[in-house]
Amino acid sequence: MKIVIISLIGALASIMANKGIAVFNDGLRPIVPEHIEGRMSRKELAATSFAMSFGLVIGFGIPFSLTASILLIHSILLGTDIIGTFSPDGKKGLAISGIVGALYGAGILLGLESVVKAFEMLPVNFMGSLGEVGAPIVIAFAAFPALATGYQYGAKKGLINLGFSMLARQIAIVVSPLAIGAVSINVNPEGSALIVGMIILIIYAVREKSDEEAVDLVSVFSERVKRIKKNVPYLIVMGALVAAATSLNLMAGDPISLNLLSEGKNIDAGFAALARGIGFIPLIASTAIATGVYGPIGMTFVFVVGLFIANPFVSAILGGLVIGIEVLFLDKISKLLDKFPGVRKSGDNIRTAMSKLLEIALLVGGMNAANAIAPGIGFFVVIGLYILNEIAGKPVVKMAVGPISAILVGVLANILSIIGLFTPPA
Amino acid sequence: MVKFVVGGQVEKQNIADLIKEVGGEDVEVTVKSDLQAANDVKSGKADYYLGACHTGGGGALSMAIALLTRAKTATISMPGKPPKEENIINAVNEGKLAFGFTGDHYEKAVPIIVREILKK
Numbered sequence: 001m002k003i004v005i006i007s008l009i010g011a012l013a014s015i016m017a018n019k020g021i022a023v024f025n026d027g028l029r030p031i032v033p034e035h036i037e038g039r040m041s042r043k044e045l046a047a048t049s050f051a052m053s054f055g056l057v058i059g060f061g062i063p064f065s066l067t068a069s070i071l072l073i074h075s076i077l078l079g080t081d082i083i084g085t086f087s088p089d090g091k092k093g094l095a096i097s098g099i100v101g102a103l104y105g106a107g108i109l110l111g112l113e114s115v116v117k118a119f120e121m122l123p124v125n126f127m128g129s130l131g132e133v134g135a136p137i138v139i140a141f142a143a144f145p146a147l148a149t150g151y152q153y154g155a156k157k158g159l160i161n162l163g164f165s166m167l168a169r170q171i172a173i174v175v176s177p178l179a180i181g182a183v184s185i186n187v188n189p190e191g192s193a194l195i196v197g198m199i200i201l202i203i204y205a206v207r208e209k210s211d212e213e214a215v216d217l218v219s220v221f222s223e224r225v226k227r228i229k230k231n232v233p234y235l236i237v238m239g240a241l242v243a244a245a246t247s248l249n250l251m252a253g254d255p256i257s258l259n260l261l262s263e264g265k266n267i268d269a270g271f272a273a274l275a276r277g278i279g280f281i282p283l284i285a286s287t288a289i290a291t292g293v294y295g296p297i298g299m300t301f302v303f304v305v306g307l308f309i310a311n312p313f314v315s316a317i318l319g320g321l322v323i324g325i326e327v328l329f330l331d332k333i334s335k336l337l338d339k340f341p342g343v344r345k346s347g348d349n350i351r352t353a354m355s356k357l358l359e360i361a362l363l364v365g366g367m368n369a370a371n372a373i374a375p376g377i378g379f380f381v382v383i384g385l386y387i388l389n390e391i392a393g394k395p396v397v398k399m400a401v402g403p404i405s406a407i408l409v410g411v412l413a414n415i416l417s418i419i420g421l422f423t424p425p426a
Numbered sequence: 427m428v429k430f431v432v433g434g435q436v437e438k439q440n441i442a443d444l445i446k447e448v449g450g451e452d453v454e455v456t457v458k459s460d461l462q463a464a465n466d467v468k469s470g471k472a473d474y475y476l477g478a479c480h481t482g483g484g485g486a487l488s489m490a491i492a493l494l495t496r497a498k499t500a501t502i503s504m505p506g507k508p509p510k511e512e513n514i515i516n517a518v519n520e521g522k523l524a525f526g527f528t529g530d531h532y533e534k535a536v537p538i539i540v541r542e543i544l545k546k
Contacts, residue, residue, distance in 0.1 A: 026479065026488070027479070027486075027487075027488075027501070029488060030487060030488040030491035030492060030496070031491070031496070040496075051504060051507070052504055052505075055504065055506030055507065056506070059505065059506055060505070215461050215462065215465045217461065221492070283435065286460070286461060286488070287488040287489075290489060290492035290493075291488065291492065341459070345459065348435045348436065348438070351435060351480075352435075352436045352437065352529070355436070355480065355529070392508075393508035393509075393531070393534055394530045394531060395506050395507075395508060396506065397505045397506065397530065
């Protein structure tokens, strides 16, 4: 069942990339119409797509998938972007991208499983310690609405938000489980902090008034909006598949919910994915309207469905519905955003805050994990590699340095132990 | 006086501050939404657009590509591909008006772009 779902996702995503219906990489989206409208060759499109996405699959998607043993969606959908753009035009391209995409999906799943198994058989088994990479994220993620507030409205308002969020977290711990009559409800601490933080951010954001005339995106690009709406059936099927796969704990949409999911905290993961999705609405809506190309998983709310609903069939139905609604109301959503420029801006700030938060949390997590694998060597190697990456002009995405270094320390510990230079901690 | 607008998605204020620091009296910088910023260049209210996002091309440049066409835009860094000085020099000399890079690389990209533009 798992293999079938992942293969179908791989096939459909590749076909959508091939036909220019949807691509996952936000950077690729504006390039796709250049090919569709005949200003760019297939070859050039393929080269651009490879340049944009390959590094992220290797440096971002795969390391996160390995540390949590759950697939990060980037490792599949960045690959299918490449497969789809490399396949030729026409019916032949449809068949090729479908078949290669399906094989790729299955290959990623089996590959991940076999790497995890192979790691477990090594003399120094570091898979348990590798899980430490996500430990700081699991708590710290709830701080990001406060950080986004800080980016948008200054450190003082950010601090106020952080204070209230923390208070909400502690109150949730004290009152939980909440007894109402015979029912007792577990109040989730991080979820409460996140919700309070988001509410404060949104209150600030909707109060912001526009001081400049808005460009009416929808009327400038009405043909392109029509094109997306025409392709809604593909997107609905994709949304259903991804929501089902998420509810089976097969995949997650971002590093935060991935790590929460691997700790079995589905509800927290759902809240984190929901808040992240809100941050992505302006970006996905505006790039989609301007290009006529959608994202294969849209505004990422399909993950929220999968995380909150454990039944894969119910998830599939709701997931398809959610992405369908997104597409049908795309122009309405965009017009609404024009009325609240603060909300559009907070999308940017939410994403900035999340990546800063991940950078720190994953660096600390990577250090802790590496040091649990090989005490002493861990701190030495991770800090060393982090700063060397800075010196080298950041060839590796900053937030992936921690997880990648931790995996390297695990491999290194095994090599050193084979040649007798390292004794694993008891 | 060269007029810059900062669009894109991430590190906007830092990019604007850095443009001001490098360009000093010769530049004017405003931070806007990516859409407004691209529109300003299109309508001649601004001369150059700079923007960053996580991929160097998506949030950073999509509006600029849509409004100014891809021929006027250049992606000068991507994840895992730090900016190269000669590429930036070429892009500026080819008459590109909008530049996109990743948030990771803005500290390296912005000074070169601004310096080359001011040389013109």
